[in-house]
Amino acid sequence: MDLTYTEEEEEFRARLRQWLGQVLPGLGPKPDPNDWPGRRTYDMGWQRRLYEAGYAGLHWPVDAGGKGATPTQHLIFLEETERAGAPYVGANFVGLLHAGPTIAAEGTPEQKRKWLPPILSGDEVWCQGFSEPDAGSDLAALRTKAVRDGDEYVITGSKIWTSHAEVADWCELLVRTDPISDTVPKHRGISWLAMPMDAPGVTIRPLRTLAGSTEFAEMFLDEVRVPVANRVGAENDGWRVTMVTLSFERGTAFVGEVVACRRTLIALATEARKNGRWDDPSLRRKLALLSAEFAALWRLTQWNVSESEATGGVPGIGGSVFKLRYSHARQELYDTAAEVLGAGALDLDHEWVLDRLSSLSYTIAAGTSQIQQNIIAERILGLPKGR
Amino acid sequence: MHFQLTDDQRALQSGMRELLAGRFDRDALRAAVDATVDAPGTLDRRLWRELGDAGFFALRLPEDEGGVGLGLPEAVLLFEEAGRALLPGPLIATHLAAGVVKGAADGSVVVTQSDGALIEWYEASDAVAGEAVAEGAAVPVRSVDPLTPLHRLHEPATTSDPLVGLLTAAEQLGSAARTTEMAVQYARERQQFGAPIGSFQAVKHLCAQMLARTELARAAVYAAAVTGDLADIAGAKLLADEAAVRCARDCLQVHGGMGFTWEADVHLHLKRAWVRKERWVSEATLTELLAELLVEVG
Numbered sequence: 241m242d243l244t245y246t247e248e249e250e251e252f253r254a255r256l257r258q259w260l261g262q263v264l265p266g267l268g269p270k271p272d273p274n275d276w277p278g279r280r281t282y283d284m285g286w287q288r289r290l291y292e293a294g295y296a297g298l299h300w301p302v303d304a305g306g307k308g309a310t311p312t313q314h315l316i317f318l319e320e321t322e323r324a325g326a327p328y329v330g331a332n333f334v335g336l337l338h339a340g341p342t343i344a345a346e347g348t349p350e351q352k353r354k355w356l357p358p359i360l361s362g363d364e365v366w367c368q369g370f371s372e373p374d375a376g377s378d379l380a381a382l383r384t385k386a387v388r389d390g391d392e393y394v395i396t397g398s399k400i401w402t403s404h405a406e407v408a409d410w411c412e413l414l415v416r417t418d419p420i421s422d423t424v425p426k427h428r429g430i431s432w433l434a435m436p437m438d439a440p441g442v443t444i445r446p447l448r449t450l451a452g453s454t455e456f457a458e459m460f461l462d463e464v465r466v467p468v469a470n471r472v473g474a475e476n477d478g479w480r481v482t483m484v485t486l487s488f489e490r491g492t493a494f495v496g497e498v499v500a501c502r503r504t505l506i507a508l509a510t511e512a513r514k515n516g517r518w519d520d521p522s523l524r525r526k527l528a529l530l531s532a533e534f535a536a537l538w539r540l541t542q543w544n545v546s547e548s549e550a551t552g553g554v555p556g557i558g559g560s561v562f563k564l565r566y567s568h569a570r571q572e573l574y575d576t577a578a579e580v581l582g583a584g585a586l587d588l589d590h591e592w593v594l595d596r597l598s599s600l601s602y603t604i605a606a607g608t609s610q611i612q613q614n615i616i617a618e619r620i621l622g623l624p625k626g627r
Numbered sequence: 628m629h630f631q632l633t634d635d636q637r638a639l640q641s642g643m644r645e646l647l648a649g650r651f652d653r654d655a656l657r658a659a660v661d662a663t664v665d666a667p668g669t670l671d672r673r674l675w676r677e678l679g680d681a682g683f684f685a686l687r688l689p690e691d692e693g694g695v696g697l698g699l700p701e702a703v704l705l706f707e708e709a710g711r712a713l714l715p716g717p718l719i720a721t722h723l724a725a726g727v728v729k730g731a732a733d734g735s736v737v738v739t740q741s742d743g744a745l746i747e748w749y750e751a752s753d754a755v756a757g758e759a760v761a762e763g764a765a766v767p768v769r770s771v772d773p774l775t776p777l778h779r780l781h782e783p784a785t786t787s788d789p790l791v792g793l794l795t796a797a798e799q800l801g802s803a804a805r806t807t808e809m810a811v812q813y814a815r816e817r818q819q820f821g822a823p824i825g826s827f828q829a830v831k832h833l834c835a836q837m838l839a840r841t842e843l844a845r846a847a848v849y850a851a852a853v854t855g856d857l858a859d860i861a862g863a864k865l866l867a868d869e870a871a872v873r874c875a876r877d878c879l880q881v882h883g884g885m886g887f888t889w890e891a892d893v894h895l896h897l898k899r900a901w902v903r904k905e906r907w908v909s910e911a912t913l914t915e916l917l918a919e920l921l922v923e924v925g
């Protein structure tokens with residue numbers, strides 16, 4: 241066990257720091273959270289800069305247009321960009337962290353050439369069309385159907401909770417290509433498709449979150465035609481292809497946020513000292529426990545990354561442990577922020593209040609805490625499967 | 628001892644529930660929320676008067692002063708119903724002003740009061756009870772709860788009527804009971820993995836904890852209404868705050884993605900519960916008070 245970084249890694253960190261120091265001050269102001277086109281432009285602009293500086297797709301394999309960096313270098317990248325206050329991946333989340341890595345792992349050379357470069361250069365935004373009204377936790381029960389017609393699929397059904405749907409160019413879509421029957425269990429018969437969002441028959445209806453913004457949407461698909469060539473992986477093998485994506489999501493998607501949470505914690509302590517609430521020992525102890533929690537979550541991340549380095553880059557099941565603890569800790573963090581703010585916790589103009597609202601989705605999105613616990617109990621501990 | 632609702636109390640409770648079902652049902656709640664987009668902070672004055680006619684504000688005024696002549700336990704039952712329905716407005720301040728501020732008792736006047744650093748419904752109110760608010764001393768805040776407009780005071784008010792704490796606890800109790808019902812109903816209807824989600828122990832146990840929290844808070848709130856004792860009120864407020872906030876959170880969790888939407892009512896309960904938690908005396912002060920009492924009694 242070794243927590244020191246190699247000389248090469250430290251050099252990488254130093255170069256990155258220097259670059260961030262040069263480029264960040266010149267960045268324009270953040271757009272309004274409800275200005276989606278503005279957010280897209282801002283997020284893509286940042287991706288473009290990363291691309292031009294050679295930091296895009298750092299950990300992606302070279303044949304996917306990436307730099308083939310080690311997971312450790314990627315970790316350093318995420319740590320340093322967050323520490324410097326660089327923009328969050330934002331609208332590029334699905335492209336960089338779900339769809340892209342899936343295509344890189346499972347796509348044909350042609351598919352990689354077509355879809356990966358525009359993700360890295362910040363030209364194309366992806367969204368994730370997995371969940372359906374009746375298939376949330378039970379994702380494999382999805383019913384959106386794709387019927388083969390020559391060299392096209394004709395797709396009909398509906399998706400829900402599609403984040404960034406309004407500004408996306410592509411959707412990583414899960415469809416049923418073989419109906420569930422006595423001989424076809426629900427996990428079989430699913431295929432993974434790349435659907436252009438401007439295809440005829442795609443209708444987007446934005447949904448409002450409890451914070452009042454239209455963060456996600458419903459997506460209605462009415463005989464949408466998608467070329468068979470847009471399928472990644474074999475027909476009916478989409479579930480396995482999807483699991484690759486989901487393990488990415490639960491593995492490294494939140495690394496930057498852990499760093500951000502540690503920063504917030506320090507800001508909370510500073511604010512508490514300023515407004516006098518620091519004198520309350522119970523508040524101090526809560527902050528202290530959170531400090532231990534986030535420090536350990538960072539260590540767990542380092543552990544998981546080192547483990548994935550040994551297993552060839554695919555994050556392991558330990559991602560569920562991280563996801564379970566992290567989403568809870570993040571909610572605690574913002575509940576404690578509310579204690580620090582006192583009456584100010586009711587003021588939407590305070591950044592922490594909005595963050596508190598959005599933290600409420602953390603125990604639901606990307607697999608609920610209950611589902612994470614089932615995964616841990618059944619797949620790590622080997623306890624008998626419930627329903 | 629017979630620590631149970633009397634028949635009259637039961638009748639009062641169901642009467643209030645019926646009144647609100649007729650005058651402030653879910654559609655009315657959502658319409659009120661939607662209206663805040665264009666006209667934040669508007670209060671339904673007709674409903675306010677109807678509440679006045681029904682004796683909501685004059686409940687505890689003696690009959691010879693034109694009141695209903697009932698006590699705190701009855702008041703707590705009414706405020707519990709108000710909390711269930713998420714009835715908006717400075718209900719507690721106006722109720723406490725009955726007999727003090729002219730027109731409060733019959734609902735022809737809306738009274739708010741300063742409480743700590745905040746003041747609710749400042750612009751919609753006709754009068755401010757308690758410490759006077761100087762011109763320009765109250766600054767509007769973009770309130771987290773769409774149905775509770777807030778102003779911030781430069782000089783925090785120091786009035787701390789325990790009845791504000793008790794009646795707030797009653798509202799919290801009503802909200803906790805309601806989100807528990809909402810969660811249970813959803814857990815019965817929503818199917819995943821070919822079964823109602825309420826059949827999974829993880830969900831079932833969340834619901835069971837919600838009920839336990841609510842019923843414990845109920846016992847504390849009702850008892851505090853009977854005794855009127857400060858320590859009882861402090862304990863009731865702590866437990867009811869916890870019940871309302873926690874139950875709303877668990878209800879949200881049971882609803883999955885749906886719980887995170889604006890369309891679902893659960894966020895309205897959570898946000899109002901946050902607002903009510905800030906009322907009266909802080910959690911830190913209340914727990915310190917109870918700790919002190921332990922030593923004094925010993």
Ligand SMILES: Cc1cc2nc3c(=O)[nH]c(=O)nc-3n(C[C@H](O)[C@H](O)[C@H](O)COP(=O)(O)OP(=O)(O)OC[C@H]3O[C@@H](n4cnc5c(N)ncnc54)[C@H](O)[C@@H]3O)c2cc1C
Nearest residue numbers: 368370371376377401403605606608610827829880883884
């Ligand atoms: C902010 C946000 C963004 C999202 N973005 C996207 C996106 O871009 N693309 C996309 O495809 N999806 C997205 N989702 C959807 C998300 O993945 C689902 O909400 C999640 O998987 C839960 O599904 P559900 O909402 O249908 O809840 P349900 O599955 O109906 O769950 C309801 C409750 O039942 C519990 N439950 C269900 N099954 C079990 C079980 N077997 N054992 C114990 N408890 C159980 C759950 O834990 C939960 O408490 C997003 C969600 C949110 C909140």
